[in-house]
Amino acid sequence: AQTVTQSQPEMSVQEAETVTLSCTYDTSENNYYLFWYKQPPSRQMILVIRQEAYKQQNATENRFSVNFQKAAKSFSLKISDSQLGDTAMYFCAFMSGSQGNLIFGKGTKLSVKP
């Protein structure tokens, strides 16, 4: 069975600085997808970034980028130039290439301080 582990329950960062959220996963599959979702206080889940396992290049989306280490089964999220609006719960998620359902980590609560 696949599992997703986020080892940082809470983190904080000063506005305009950079923060990295950790995520590791376990799977025996070779074809899969990884995601980071953001859940602000409104509780609306928002897609931050997506990575296909077959792609070696790390995905980037404006201030958000990932460090995808397939051999180590690691998928960290880097947020550059942190903004107050980045304050939220961040969930790392795994999707098998053969199944459509997401498996979520327990989340990391990020607080951006002014």
Added chain:
Amino acid sequence: GAVVSQHPSWVICKSGTSVKIECRSLDFQATTMFWYRQFPKQSLMLMATSNEGSKATYEQGVEKDKFLINHASLTLSTLTVTSAHPEDSSFYICSASDQTRGESTDTQYFGPGTRLTVL
């Protein structure tokens, strides 16, 4: 694009009654929708996978007779909590995949969630 709505956003009901929650994909067709449950300060737990025109697939431990799922069209799935009890109080979230987005077909887009309180 890829907007998912849920209705209602908040519902309070009496114990023993049934509550229906709707999930709609507004600007795309979704052959598959997913229903999640989230307890306070916890992660999302998949309850079931809803496929248009067929029976839903429930995760282990989820009572299919209690949580009735219907996916009658490519844009609408409903979750009915039957004979609700206080322990069913939770935040219910649906998601859907846009099957027309090429390589992004596996990305799930989430509704805003429904807060259910059973008195």
